Amino acid sequence: MTELLDGLNTEQREAASTLEGPVLVLAGAGTGKTRVITYRIAHMIEQGIPPSSIMGVTFTNKAAREMRERLAKLVDPSIANTVMLGTFHAFCARVLRRDIHLAGNYNSKYSIADESDQESLIRQAAAELGYSKDEVPTREAAAYIGRCKNKLFTPEDALDDAAEKHPAEMPLAEIYERYQKILELQNTVDFDDILNLTLKIFRDNPETLQRYRNTYRYLLVDEYQDTNAAQFNILYMLAGEKHNICVVGDDDQSIYAWRGADVSNILQFPEYFPGAKQIKLEQNYRSTNKILETANAVISKNERRYDKNLWSAKGQGENLCIVKLKDGEDEARFVADAVEDLVARNPEKCYSDVAILYRSNHLSRAFEQEFRRRGVRPKIIGGQEFFQRKEVKDAAAYLKLIINPRDDQSLLRILSVPPRGMGDKAIETLRHLQKVTGLTLSQLLAEKDYHAKVTAAAAKSAELLAGSLIKWREFFQEKGNLASKVNAYLDEVGYLNGLQKIYKDYEESEKRRENVQEFISYIGLFDNERDKNASIDEFMESYSLMDENDRTEDGEDRDAPTLTTIHAAKGLEFPCVFIVGLEQNLFPHERALMEGADAEERRLFYVAITRARERLFLTHARERFKYKEFVRQLPSVFLRDIPEEFSEKPDPAEFFPKSSNEKKLAAFRALMKELE
Numbered sequence: 001m002t003e004l005l006d007g008l009n010t011e012q013r014e015a016a017s018t019l020e021g022p023v024l025v026l027a028g029a030g031t032g033k034t035r036v037i038t039y040r041i042a043h044m045i046e047q048g049i050p051p052s053s054i055m056g057v058t059f060t061n062k063a064a065r066e067m068r069e070r071l072a073k074l075v076d077p078s079i080a081n082t083v084m085l086g087t088f089h090a091f092c093a094r095v096l097r098r099d100i101h102l103a104g105n106y107n108s109k110y111s112i113a114d115e116s117d118q119e120s121l122i123r124q125a126a127a128e129l130g131y132s133k134d135e136v137p138t139r140e141a142a143a144y145i146g147r148c149k150n151k152l153f154t155p156e157d158a159l160d161d162a163a164e165k166h167p168a169e170m171p172l173a174e175i176y177e178r179y180q181k182i183l184e185l186q187n188t189v190d191f192d193d194i195l196n197l198t199l200k201i202f203r204d205n206p207e208t209l210q211r212y213r214n215t216y217r218y219l220l221v222d223e224y225q226d227t228n229a230a231q232f233n234i235l236y237m238l239a240g241e242k243h244n245i246c247v248v249g250d251d252d253q254s255i256y257a258w259r260g261a262d263v264s265n266i267l268q269f270p271e272y273f274p275g276a277k278q279i280k281l282e283q284n285y286r287s288t289n290k291i292l293e294t295a296n297a298v299i300s301k302n303e304r305r306y307d308k309n310l311w312s313a314k315g316q317g318e319n320l321c322i323v324k325l326k327d328g329e330d331e332a333r334f335v336a337d338a339v340e341d342l343v344a345r346n347p348e349k350c351y352s353d354v355a356i357l358y359r360s361n362h363l364s365r366a367f368e369q370e371f372r373r374r375g376v377r378p379k380i381i382g383g384q385e386f387f388q389r390k391e392v393k394d395a396a397a398y399l400k401l402i403i404n405p406r407d408d409q410s411l412l413r414i415l416s417v418p419p420r421g422m423g424d425k426a427i428e429t430l431r432h433l434q435k436v437t438g439l440t441l442s443q444l445l446a447e448k449d450y451h452a453k454v455t456a457a458a459a460k461s462a463e464l465l466a467g468s469l470i471k472w473r474e475f476f477q478e479k480g481n482l483a484s485k486v487n488a489y490l491d492e493v494g495y496l497n498g499l500q501k502i503y504k505d506y507e508e509s510e511k512r513r514e515n516v517q518e519f520i521s522y523i524g525l526f527d528n529e530r531d532k533n534a535s536i537d538e539f540m541e542s543y544s545l546m547d548e549n550d551r552t553e554d555g556e557d558r559d560a561p562t563l564t565t566i567h568a569a570k571g572l573e574f575p576c577v578f579i580v581g582l583e584q585n586l587f588p589h590e591r592a593l594m595e596g597a598d599a600e601e602r603r604l605f606y607v608a609i610t611r612a613r614e615r616l617f618l619t620h621a622r623e624r625f626k627y628k629e630f631v632r633q634l635p636s637v638f639l640r641d642i643p644e645e646f647s648e649k650p651d652p653a654e655f656f657p658k659s660s661n662e663k664k665l666a667a668f669r670a671l672m673k674e675l676e
Contacts, residue, residue, distance in 0.1 A: 004043055015279045016040040022273035023246040028310045029610035030286030033248045037220055038067055041083060042074035055084040057091055058222035088231050089545050092198040102205050103197040104184050111188040111404045112544035118142055118190055120409055125178035136171050144172040149192035150260035152229050155180050187406040195230035202237045213240045224249030228260035243273050251306055252299045255604045284310045286573050288317020290646040291612050298641045299606040302599045320616045320647040328624045332366035334652050335578050336374060339561055341656050342576060354561040355574040357608050359587035364563050381564035391512040392519045398490060401469055402476050403537055408441045418498025421457035429453050468493050476536045483524030566608045577612035582620040582636040605638050
């Protein structure tokens with residue numbers, strides 16, 4: 001065994017050194033899974049496996065960056081950079097840039113539709129079919145399409161299913177079919193398509209699949225419990241007959257079924273990959289044993305799982321506190337008091353050491369207000385994102401049009417941003433001509449037939465915009481100098497100076513302009529990181545594949561407690577954690593109970609518990625104000641599973657030491673005496 005692996009414990013070392021065949025690493029919370037993955041890759045390279053033949057995939061850009069940074073400390077950074085490390089979507093986008101033509105009428109200049117683009121396209125599809133928003137709500141259709149794609153249902157499958165089993169879903173299936181056709185016409189894919197089209201290419205083109213198998217001969221998968229059907233099938237096909245695949249995950253932390261994750265992928269791994277070696281990582285490096293024993297007790301109530309028993313060398317630690325409060329406002333006051341007391345009595349502690357976790361976002365309101373009332377501005381994970389601001393998305397739409405002339409959705413977004421004399425009638429005429437001619441909207445802007453049917457002002461604006469798009473597509477063919485080119489392009493099409501026309505208030509328009517300039521600066525940083533040789537295509541792909549960790553608005557380094565949902569807290573850890581709202585129908589959630597998702601709710605509670613390193617508080621209220629009255633609440637069933645020997649239930653009125661104020665008063669008197 002090499003010296004490289006000397007710093008790993010016995011189980012970690014076994015996982016890092018088993019290089020051939022299928023390997024299932026069951027990595028409990030806080031057991032060092034990222035460390036295992038990076039050391040495994042470094043060991044593979046040390047053993048002579050070409051780094052370019054290794055592919056590691058995970059779910060967030062943050063996790064992929066962390067892996068690459070850690071790997072670069074173990075092997076030469078130039079070698080580390082030749083390993084394919086990224087998200088599933090990043091890998092599949094790489095496949096599509098080369099081979100998307102094999103999946104339909106697409107080309108490599110495709111656009112990626114975000115959530116608002118999807119909703120616009122769904123509204124368009126519904127309108128073309130004669131369905132109003134009242135008949136088929138846009139969000140309902142979007143959810144239906146997402147479910148179909150997660151089940152790998154094509155539009156044809158959905159139509160057949162609706163005809164045979166669920167006739168009430170026929171309008172949704174028809175909208176799905178039309179939506180998918182519009183996407184293809186516009187050379188656009190949504191996030192589910194990035195995976196599903198890659199799978200289609202692999203299934204329909206054996207020689208293409210073989211090319212990728214030959215390239216990536218060793219597969220590593222992080223957070224395997226979160227894979228959906230498409231991701232599993234892509235991995236299964238890439239693994240081929242050699243089955244050189246190592247997956248790292250924890251079935252007890254599978255909490256994303258609502259977005260397609262299938263826990264059976266990890267539970268049935270030994271069936272899919274016969275002869276798989278199983279390795280359990282149970283030594284936790286994060287939490288005290290009382291926290292871990294509690295987590296073990298809670299999760300052991302789930303029947304369908306791998307048996308694991310987390311333990312720590314950090315000692316027993318302090319008891320958990322279970323606190324019952326009068327109502328939601330009282331709960332917020334108690335938590336804020338407890339946080340202030342913790343910081344006041346422990347000089348080494350600060351507000352940033354604390355997280356308040358809740359099952360549903362609406363519970364954050366009382367805690368945010370209470371902290372703000374005390375002059376503390378909490379960090380809220382999941383606030384409005386910089387890249388989701390309208391002015392930034394408008395600028396991005398202009399850039400999408402440079403890459404993909406068939407992107408009608410982006411053109412419609414910016415036609416009147418800023419106002420350029422092309423009103424509703426001019427746009428309606430444009431859409432009508434498209435139906436007649438089959439040309440893209442970008443092409444029609446330059447057509448004399450269109451100019452003859454609209455006002456002189458609209459015709460002139462259309463001609464100028466069409467000319468600018470053609471001109472700048474040519475300019476952007478050359479790589480590098482991206483920020484300057486984007487700035488000049490947005491200036492020429494009238495967007496930068498046109499913000500004053502959109503936002504009449506001067507200060508508001510300047511604020512929006514500053515945001516656009518910040519977006520352009522970000523493009524410049526992207527270009528610099530690639531030695532000033534990046535293409536606009538590369539930037540837009542990176543931008544479109546951003547995840548929540550990249551888009552955090554509240555990222556400044558300040559001392560403040562964190563407020564977040566448990567789902568968003570996965571992967572984070574804090575010295576002190578408050579899990580609030582532990583009441584029946586709040587946590588476990590009423591909808592989850594109705595849908596029979598009790599086991600996943602318990603896994604979510606397990607994830608929440610294991611975010612804590614030293615102190616853990618569990619709070620619940622006797623009643624909550626709902627709509628117009630206080631409603632009695634029952635404690636969560638999960639509280640019954642907390643071991644009594646590791647917990648205490650203090651009276652909130654007597655929780656804070658009275659001596660605390662006396663000490664402050666004594667210190668104040670001593671100071672005054674010195675000043676006399």
